[in-house]
Amino acid sequence: xxxxxxxxxxxxxxxxxxxxxxxxxxxxxxxxxxxxxxxxxxxxxxxxxxxxxxxxxxxxxxxxxxxxxxxxxxxxxxxxxxxxxxxxxxxxxxxxxxxxxxxxxxxxxxxxxxxxxxxxxxxxxxxxxxxxxxxxxxxxxxxxxxxxxxxxxxxxxxxxxxxxxxxxxxxxxxxxxxxxxxxxxxxxxxxxxxxxxxxxxxxxxxxxxxxxxxxxxxxxxxxxxxxxxxxxxxxxxxxxxxxxxxxxxxxxxxxxxxxxxxxxxxxxxxxxxxxxxxxxxxxxxxxxxxxxxxxxxxxxxxxxxxxxxxxxxxxxxxxxxxxxxxxxxxxxxxxxxxxxxxxxxx
Ligand code: ZN
Numbered sequence: 001x002x003x004x005x006x007x008x009x010x011x012x013x014x015x016x017x018x019x020x021x022x023x024x025x026x027x028x029x030x031x032x033x034x035x036x037x038x039x040x041x042x043x044x045x046x047x048x049x050x051x052x053x054x055x056x057x058x059x060x061x062x063x064x065x066x067x068x069x070x071x072x073x074x075x076x077x078x079x080x081x082x083x084x085x086x087x088x089x090x091x092x093x094x095x096x097x098x099x100x101x102x103x104x105x106x107x108x109x110x111x112x113x114x115x116x117x118x119x120x121x122x123x124x125x126x127x128x129x130x131x132x133x134x135x136x137x138x139x140x141x142x143x144x145x146x147x148x149x150x151x152x153x154x155x156x157x158x159x160x161x162x163x164x165x166x167x168x169x170x171x172x173x174x175x176x177x178x179x180x181x182x183x184x185x186x187x188x189x190x191x192x193x194x195x196x197x198x199x200x201x202x203x204x205x206x207x208x209x210x211x212x213x214x215x216x217x218x219x220x221x222x223x224x225x226x227x228x229x230x231x232x233x234x235x236x237x238x239x240x241x242x243x244x245x246x247x248x249x250x251x252x253x254x255x256x257x258x259x260x261x262x263x264x265x266x267x268x269x270x271x272x273x274x275x276x277x278x279x280x281x282x283x284x285x286x287x288x289x290x291x292x293x294x295x296x297x298x299x300x301x302x303x304x305x306x307x308x309x310x311x312x313x314x315x316x317x318x319x320x321x322x323x324x325x326x327x328x329x330x331x332x333x334x335x336x337x338x339x340x341x342x343x344x345x346x
């Protein structure tokens with residue numbers, strides 16, 4: 001071949017430039033007989049030469065200003081193209097909100113990561129409505145061409161960085177599917193050196209909720225640290241997660257045993273009802289901060305949220321959301337014992 005096309009050597013710049021492949025070069029073969037196909041802006045599919053052991057979606061930039069994972073994904077694409085990273089899985093690479101990436105913003109009109117599972121259909125317009133539908137369709141096509149989930153596993157790793165600091169700097173959010181927490185995911189997260197896992201107890205409208213619920217994927221949203229502009233990320237900080245994603249797509253055994261993450265479960269949600277809503281926390285309080293029992297955490301007219309357990313922690317506090325939306329999650333640690341005993345799915 002005459003050198004890999006630009007979208008493989010620098011997928012990030014190509015996508016930011018809103019470039020299109022030359023007519024007959026949208027698809028082809030790169031190193032090790034891996035077939036590639038550019039499917040549209042920010043969407044790239046790879047198929048290994050040998051029978052794939054799994055179908056994997058790796059996404060980044062669902063929030064446009066969460067740059068480090070986007071850079072990691074772009075480097076991974078280049079390494080697959082030149083043969084530095086062997087591929088054992090079918091792989092769909094997704095750069096989520098490209099317009100927001102260009103504007104260095106989380107989103108332009110609506111948070112893309114609240115628009116999946118058909119939620120985009122309820123919007124009347126805005127930049128993210130069409131993008132959510134496009135990503136759902138591309139993901140659905142990718143899994144429609146995959147082996148059944150019980151024959152070859154389906155995975156989705158959606159990489160983010162958090163707005164605020166966290167007691168556990170890198171953590172994972174698992175969507176609520178009604179199925180037990182997959183042990184393969186627990187193992188993978190430990191090898192990615194993820195310190196904490198947060199189990200959702202209600203279905204949301206995130207990208208990983210969509211792939212887990214609709215397509216049977218083992219899915220997680222990774223929060224890998226704080227947001228910085230393109231080029232200002234210390235990518236070494238993301239090494240463990242990057243290596244784990246690469247090991248997953250290459251089907252390589254993890255290098256060494258790693259400690260299991262601590263597991264937390266959402267026990268309550270604080271919803272902002274009116275503009276009178278007040279949250280009794282400093283604006284920069286880290287995620288997973290332990291709350292004082294008895295504290296009046298939130299007030300909104302007659303409504304009060306009072307901390308009643310010893311070990312409640314706050315995640316994603318945000319009093320400036322629109323009324324009707326989530327202003328914070330209350331989580332408690334789940335012991336291995338309760339995890340084994342609790343029938344999930346109710
Ligand atoms: Zn994000």
